[in-house]
Amino acid sequence: MGAIRCDDERLALHLSGERFAAIYELWGNEKEAQEKAQDICYEQTVEFPGDLLPEGVIKSSVVGKIEAFLPAGQDRYRATILFAVETAGKDITQLLNVAYGNISIKPGIRLVGLELPASMLADYPGPRFGRRGLRKILGIPDRPLSATALKPMGLSPKELADQACEFALGGIDIIKDDHGLADQKFCPFMERVARCAEAVKRANQATGFKSIYMPNVTSRQDRMLDLALEAKRLGAGGLLVSPMLCGMDSLALLAEAKDLDLPILAHPSFGGIYANASQGGISHGVLYGTLPRLLGADATVYPNFGGRFSFSKEECMEISGMSCALLGNFEPMFPAPGGGMTLERTEEMIEAYGKDFILLVGSGLHRGTGSLRKNAERLIEMLSKM
């Protein structure tokens, strides 16, 4: 009894020996943390007790392997675990399942790194445009980019288009839908996209700028590609999507679609709990950096430090770092910090991020005594000073 029988010869034929690494922070004393590391090796692969597994290829090559285990602070350890690339199948759902599936339910385990060999990276699109491509579209070779959001929810397509026109006249590079604009009765998707894209185009003709409008296509995946293609036809210059709401694979769906060819901005909605979990979850760098970039985001929106959210400067720098860290041959994407930003903080942001970021200022452009257009012009001026 308990005799799992496995044709080891056959199994070995299907295992290349190549592995990917997932890096975890583990909470507890050394013994507890080591048990957690050991548990991850089994729970994330065979989901089967070690004592019931026969000696052989499953145990030696399918079960994860602890490659490194080091202290990382008071009652905190860092383990690197290697998994056979074949366990992760060919798409993001199974990769995430191996890296952080069932253990998302166990306390004290945080995924803080993911290192994939070239053979796995080949299954993912990466940014279609990346920093260089987006700069080329916008015609901005070297200053930090600017972005804003059309809001508040409740305005009509025409009212939002008027806003988009003002922002474009003021020179904002990326004018995106607020992420809460979907396909609502009071502001239907098609009419909004048509009007806003047209408004930005008209403004560009007047100014000579190359501003783009990015509508929010977050929706059921079986409708998303149609929305995106319609958006393109109507003149959208990019797409906004919240992958935690519609599945991480939604990014790849958009990044790989033929005939689409638009830059993608990933929004952090619904996923904050992974980053904020105090002794668990997924690190800021992996959640908002590695993963969206792997799946094809050209820029990643996240709540900036010192705004109305709680990320620290260090956490934001981690995201920024992972948006351009070595990741196969993938292009770097832009970090796009936002969330309660004001014009007054522009200089501080340039000091923190350098020139390769997108400063997302939303309601901050509605403040003060100037018009939307004047505020936009002031932002661009400040971004151009560096």
Next chain:
Amino acid sequence: MGAIRCDDERLALHLSGERFAAIYELWGNEKEAQEKAQDICYEQTVEFPGDLLPEGVIKSSVVGKIEAFLPAGQDRYRATILFAVETAGKDITQLLNVAYGNISIKPGIRLVGLELPASMLADYPGPRFGRRGLRKILGIPDRPLSATALKPMGLSPKELADQACEFALGGIDIIKDDHGLADQKFCPFMERVARCAEAVKRANQATGFKSIYMPNVTSRQDRMLDLALEAKRLGAGGLLVSPMLCGMDSLALLAEAKDLDLPILAHPSFGGIYANASQGGISHGVLYGTLPRLLGADATVYPNFGGRFSFSKEECMEISGMSCALLGNFEPMFPAPGGGMTLERTEEMIEAYGKDFILLVGSGLHRGTGSLRKNAERLIEMLSKM
């Protein structure tokens, strides 16, 4: 400046006045918790500062409304917030965006309830089979149902099919893929489904039972429906999917597909962090109860109390409760507790859950001195005793 202009008459025409309720637990002292409730009303809708909004329909009807605010413990409050149904669009991505989008990034806010009017429930499929339908398929009118998982990862389709055959001969009602079985080289999806479905069918012919095989179709959504239809063609009797890995809308995709018509088992992989977050996240009842049921799951798998995960009995009872609480006209679904279950605990489980649950025993059936078949028979016997 700062003058948002909104055609109130037009906007009012598009608002029915109907609202849905989201219920939150908020951490902090009374003043802090009240500020959090207020913040949710704005952050989740207009994402715009109140002082920049004009008096009018946006402020009165698009911004959320605090309906109730009550103490819920030490430095803990419970707020019911009403949102116009129109803010949530027509699908789950935007509903979740309003209920728990950006505030997932803010600490101390937990979504613990969701109450939707009939007009919104109409946008969701609910269980196609539910408890009654699944009992009918399985021919088990009133005892608790049994389920097991084919494992460990690494076995070949033939080896897993032999296991499936043993379980079916022993009378296990639902034989599902372990959720880590995807489309791996060492165990390709199509071959596995063909062999396991065939094995279960053969066993049924011998026993007269109506066991079903449920393969795991968790994958990129643009491939999922094809996998599911292929699985059906090959004789699968249901589908396993992990909606937190591929997006909550993946459930609706399967539940609404014409020509598919198979019961769906939702798996909790990757989403545990929402439930486990100590002062944030989404309650067990909403995450594993209300949401999968709304979207069409016929049963919801979750880690049982006293197993190898950390959910408490109270949390499990909450899931069980929400799987049959009033939710429009939707059928109740089955709670399917699992995760480190043993035969010895069967009686305790029946005491806790009554007859309407699926007891999921995985490696527990591999323990002891009996064969897989004998252990399965013993489980069914114990479930039949009540």
